[in-house]
Each structure stands twice: as C-alpha cells, then as structure tokens.
Amino acid sequence: xxxFNNIYQPKTIEEALKxxxxxxEALILAGGSDILIQVRxxxxxxxxxxxxxxLNELRGICVEDNGSILIRPLTSFSHITKNPIIEKFLPALxxxxxxxxxxxxxxxxxxxGNICNGVTSADSASTLKAYDAVLEIASVDGxxxxxYADFSKGPGKVDLKGNEILTGIRVPKESYENTYxxxxxxxxxxxxxxxxxxCSVNVRLTxxxxxxxxxxxAYGVAGPTPMRVPTAEKLxxxxxxxxxxxxxxxxxxxxxVKPRTSWRASKEFRMxxxxxxxxxxxRTSIKKAGxxx
Amino acid sequence: MAKQLITVTIxxxxxxxxxxxxxxxxxxxxxxLKLTSVKHGCDVGECGACTVVIxxxxxxxxxxxxxxxxxxxxxxxxGLASLEGELADIQQAxxxxxxxxxxxxxxxxxxxxxxxxxxxxxxxxxxxxxxxSGNFCRCTGYTNIINAIExxxxxxxxxxxxxx
Numbered sequence: 001x002x003x004f005n006n007i008y009q010p011k012t013i014e015e016a017l018k019x020x021x022x023x024x025e026a027l028i029l030a031g032g033s034d035i036l037i038q039v040r041x042x043x044x045x046x047x048x049x050x051x052x053x054x055l056n057e058l059r060g061i062c063v064e065d066n067g068s069i070l071i072r073p074l075t076s077f078s079h080i081t082k083n084p085i086i087e088k089f090l091p092a093l094x095x096x097x098x099x100x101x102x103x104x105x106x107x108x109x110x111x112x113g114n115i116c117n118g119v120t121s122a123d124s125a126s127t128l129k130a131y132d133a134v135l136e137i138a139s140v141d142g143x144x145x146x147x148y149a150d151f152s153k154g155p156g157k158v159d160l161k162g163n164e165i166l167t168g169i170r171v172p173k174e175s176y177e178n179t180y181x182x183x184x185x186x187x188x189x190x191x192x193x194x195x196x197x198x199c200s201v202n203v204r205l206t207x208x209x210x211x212x213x214x215x216x217x218a219y220g221v222a223g224p225t226p227m228r229v230p231t232a233e234k235l236x237x238x239x240x241x242x243x244x245x246x247x248x249x250x251x252x253x254x255x256x257v258k259p260r261t262s263w264r265a266s267k268e269f270r271m272x273x274x275x276x277x278x279x280x281x282x283r284t285s286i287k288k289a290g291x292x293x
Numbered sequence: 294m295a296k297q298l299i300t301v302t303i304x305x306x307x308x309x310x311x312x313x314x315x316x317x318x319x320x321x322x323x324x325x326l327k328l329t330s331v332k333h334g335c336d337v338g339e340c341g342a343c344t345v346v347i348x349x350x351x352x353x354x355x356x357x358x359x360x361x362x363x364x365x366x367x368x369x370x371x372g373l374a375s376l377e378g379e380l381a382d383i384q385q386a387x388x389x390x391x392x393x394x395x396x397x398x399x400x401x402x403x404x405x406x407x408x409x410x411x412x413x414x415x416x417x418x419x420x421x422x423x424x425x426s427g428n429f430c431r432c433t434g435y436t437n438i439i440n441a442i443e444x445x446x447x448x449x450x451x452x453x454x455x456x457x
Contacts, residue, residue, distance in 0.1 A: 001317075001320065002316075007294070009314070032357070033338055102428075103351055103423070104351050105338060107350045108356065191423070191426030
C-alpha cells in the first residue's frame with residue numbers, strides 16, 4: 001500500500017487544474033516511476049497526489065498547422081520512440097528516451113515527468129534543450145509558454161508554480177527542419193542505469209554541406225541542471241567542417257560546464273566524457289546531415 | 294481510504310472488484326485475486342519479477358496503481374496454459390532449455406517476452422536481450438533464457454509458415 005495522505009482523481013484537465021490550485025502542495029502523479037519509489041522509500045511518505053495518469057487528453061504526439069511537433073506530457077518513452085512523427089523528424093529524441101531504464105520503465109515513464117523532476121541526468125532533457133523545446137504550462141488562470149531553456153532552476157527545481165501543470169512540449173519547425181542530431185549516453189550498464197554523462201548534439205549544414213550553419217550542444221550531468229554550451233556553439237556556427245573544428249568545439253564545451261565528482265564518476269572523468277562524447281556526437285550528426293569530415 | 298470499483302479483464306476474464314486507491318497492481322493481483330505468479334522482488338521497478346502484460350505492453354506491477362488498471366486487459370502467467378493444463382510454447386521452452394533454476398524470476402521474464410513472441414520480423418539476439426533487460430535473474434546467467442525465447446520464436450514462425 002502506498003502511503004498517500006490524499007489522492008485526488010480528476011476526470012479532465014480542467015478538473016486537474018482546479019485541484020492543483022486548491023492543493024498547490026499536491027504532487028502530480030504521472031507515470032509514478034519516480035514518485036511511487038520515493039513514497040515507498042519514505043522520502044515522500046504521507047504526500048498528497050493528483051493522479052493525472054488516466055487523462056488521455058494529455059497523451060499523444062501531433063504536428064500542428066505551423067509545423068511544430070507537439071508532444072503531450074503523459075506520452076510514455078516507448079510510445080515516443082515508436083511514433084512515426086518522431087521517427088521522421090526527431091529520431092535523436094526517440095533514441096534518447098529509448099536509453100532510459102528498461103522496457104517496463106519506458107512503458108510507464110512519461111516525458112513530462114522526466115523533465116518536471118528537474119534532474120540533470122534525465123535522458124530526454126538534453127535533447128529537448130538542444131532542440132529549443134517550448135513548454136506549455138497551464139493553470140486555472142490560463143496558459144503560458146516558456147522556453148525549456150528557462151525551466152531549470154537548480155537540481156530538482158523547475159519553474160512550475162504551485163497551481164501549474166505542464167500540458168505540452170513543442171519543438172518548432174525551424175528547430176528540427178534540415179537538422180540532424182545524435183544523443184550519446186555513457187553509463188556503466190547498458191540498461192537500468194542512470195547516465196554518468198549524456199550529450200545531445202544537432203547540426204544544420206549549409207546547402208553545399210561543407211560548413212556548419214547551426215550547431216546546438218546540450219549535456220546532462222555536466223552541471224547541476226541539463227545545460228547548453230553557448231561558447232562551443234558560437235565557435236562552430238558558420239565554420240567549414242574539419243576534424244580540427246570538431247576538436248575546437250569539444251574543447252570550448254569544457255569552458256561552459258560544471259561537472260562534479262559523485263560516487264558514479266569523478267569530475268575529471270566527466271570532463272573527458274564531455275569532450276569525447278561531443279566529438280563523437282558531432283561527427284555522427286554531420287554524417288547524418290550529409291556532410292563529410 | 295474508500296475503495297473504488299474497477300472493471301478489468303484479467304486473463305481473458307472480465308472482473309469487477311473494489312480496490313484501495315493506494316494499492317499497487319501487484320498487491321491486487323496477489324492478495325485479492327491470488328495470482329501469485331506475480332512476485333514481489335525489489336518493489337521499486339528494478340528487478341522485473343512482478344512484470345505483467347497490460348494491453349500488450351509489459352509493466353512492473355509493483356509501481357503501477359491498481360486503479361490505473363480500470364478498463365484495461367491484463368495477462369499473468371496463470372493465463373498462458375490451456376484449460377487442460379498444457380503449457381504455452383514459451384513456458385515449455387523455458388523448461389526444455391533449462392532457463393529456470395530457482396524460478397522466482399521466471400513469471401516476470403515470460404511476461405516480458407510476450408510482446409516479442411509474435412513480432413514477425415527477424416530479431417537479433419541483442420534485440421531480444423534488450424526486451425528482457427528490465428528483468429533480473431541471479432541463477433541462470435541469462436544464456437538459456439535467451440535461447441528459450443529464440444526457440445519459441447522459431448517454433449511460432451514455423452507454425453505460422455506451415456499455416457500459409
């Protein structure tokens with residue numbers, strides 16, 4: 001038996017938002033693969049939850065009229081990976097969420113839960129950062145749109161007010177069009193393990209495929225929150241592709257990150273991974289985009 | 294906490310029962326319905342001993358609330374053998390290949406293989422391993438489990454081909 005003090009059970013999004021505004025301290029229960037474990041562990045014992053798991057309105061993926069890809073937050077990781085829209089336009093995201101946990105966790109875990117937890121190791125987070133995702137956040141007062149870049153407030157802390165619920169994740173057309181990406185996760189085990197480091201890169205090349213038109217690089221576990229590396233990106237934009245450029249970008253990435261030593265890995269090892277995974281993901285992204293190095 | 298009525302199809306049988314909203318599906322299946330093939334292993338979604346199939350996908354029933362099962366269709370190992378007690382192909386293969394030692398993980402493993410058995414395209418050994426990567430076995434060393442899954446898929450494929 002899970003030790004909930006109260007479990008509120010909305011039938012619609014509107015009801016969920018009303019309950020959240022009346023009970024701002026209540027936790028949003030989506031897939032439960034983090035919350036239920038912490039309840040059992042005692043850390044969240046006696047909490048109030050709002051059970052949104054049955055709200056199918058918050059599930060699914062579509063392309064909107066303006067070309068944005070809209071991912072509803074309760075979409076499970078396995079449904080993201082198998083989705084034809086994601087396979088076609090955002091395969092790097094489909095691959096990234098396929099690296100989480102094991103099959104059972106990927107069937108229950110949700111992308112909304114993954115990013116609202118605010119942990120730096122979330123496998124979906126770096127790719128969504130690297131694609132400039134925009135979040136749709138709702139409350140009884142209405143909807144606000146927030147760049148995902150501004151969502152992280154610290155380890156486990158995100159910009160969600162007590163009365164708010166994440167209701168959508170959008171990737172604009174300009175962000176994924178002609179853009180090719182790669183996610184690389186370093187972990188000790190290949191399944192059921194948290195990333196020691198995660199790196200998500202995507203590139204858009206110039207028409208002649210000789211130069212990088214735009215490069216975006218994001219990391220998980222390279223600092224307290226998932227983060228982009230603006231110095232490295234600025235250095236790569238508009239440059240002719242060479243092996244030296246790839247090394248220079250990877251070196252520049254080191255100036256933007258703040259990894260720490262934890263029981264999983266030392267700071268020094270993470271710095272090595274930050275450089276190496278950047279190079280490898282860059283090379284793969286460039287090749288996928290039709291470029292040669 | 295007040296119990297709640299849910300309607301759920303379990304091993305092809307439509308069932309109505311009252312569950313506590315705080316109850317896990319694993320507790321409901323074991324305690325209320327006596328389906329004890331569902332094992333409590335780690336109880337935190339890591340070991341896979343409590344795996345059941347819900348609407349065609351495998352889930353850890355320990356971290357799945359019983360109320361979430363409302364309107365869904367659940368399969369446990371108890372639903373696999375024929376009414377006469379003849380084992381399903383995957384169960385027989387686990388026996389024949391020596392994929393069972395202590396047996397505690399076996400129901401969970403078998404449930405995790407179900408979504409894979411009827412997939413018609415060829416699957417590599419790596420792809421099969423990935424499908425059971427959320428299930429732990431501390432006895433067999435996994436090799437015979439993967440063999441049993443491969444042999445079952447071959448048998449199902451042969452049966453399918455001979456039907457054509």
